[in-house]
Amino acid sequence: MGTRKVFLPIVIYALALMLSVNIAQAADATVATLHTTDASGNDKVQFAMGEAIYIRWTADGTVNIEVKFADGTTDGQWLNQPSTGVISYTPSKGAGYYAIWCTGAAVKLVAYGTFLVTVPEVPLGTIMTTVACFGALFVFGTRKLGRSRYF
Numbered sequence: 001m002g003t004r005k006v007f008l009p010i011v012i013y014a015l016a017l018m019l020s021v022n023i024a025q026a027a028d029a030t031v032a033t034l035h036t037t038d039a040s041g042n043d044k045v046q047f048a049m050g051e052a053i054y055i056r057w058t059a060d061g062t063v064n065i066e067v068k069f070a071d072g073t074t075d076g077q078w079l080n081q082p083s084t085g086v087i088s089y090t091p092s093k094g095a096g097y098y099a100i101w102c103t104g105a106a107v108k109l110v111a112y113g114t115f116l117v118t119v120p121e122v123p124l125g126t127i128m129t130t131v132a133c134f135g136a137l138f139v140f141g142t143r144k145l146g147r148s149r150y151f
Contacts, residue, residue: 030104032059049113055087055100063103069093 037054038044047053057063061083067076075093091098095113102108 030059030061030063032057032063032102032104034100034102034105034108036100036108036110045109046111047113049095050090051112053089053091053110053112055089055102057081057085057102057105059083059102059104061104063105064101065103066101067091068099068101070097070099 034055034057035043036045037056038047039052039054041054055065055067057065063081063083065076065078065081065087066074067089069075069091073093075091075098076089078087081087091112096111098110098112100108100110
């Protein structure tokens with residue numbers, strides 16, 4: 001009976017101790033904001049082939065920055081960067097999507113040299129679906145009515 005009375009307070013104290021350690025670690029964590037711009041400093045996430053990507057950040061401590069290609073391979077890495085800074089970066093793996101990782105910041109995704117940089121995916125898909133639909137209706141209508149000169 002005595003071990004039950006002692007066990008519950010020990011578990012509560014152990015959980016409180018573990019929680020305080022996690023809070024202390026979170027207080028020491030770096031917090032950062034990350035954004036990508038063109039040469040003029042305008043925020044941008046879609047870049048043309050050959051255009052430089054300017055990676056800008058502000059943090060409350062030093063940061064590590066890493067750029068990964070869509071397949072997960074590292075394309076650029078900068079360690080122990082100061083709390084604020086700018087890096088001019090041109091991807092070496094060619095057209096595609098890149099993820100920029102920075103200590104304490106959300107991952108930033110950018111498109112580089114892809115066809116859909118100039119033509120957004122949603123409008124292009126909508127237009128192509130509409131054209132395909134009308135094309136199918138044209139073929140069906142002409143065959144169904146028997147007025148087809150082409151088939």
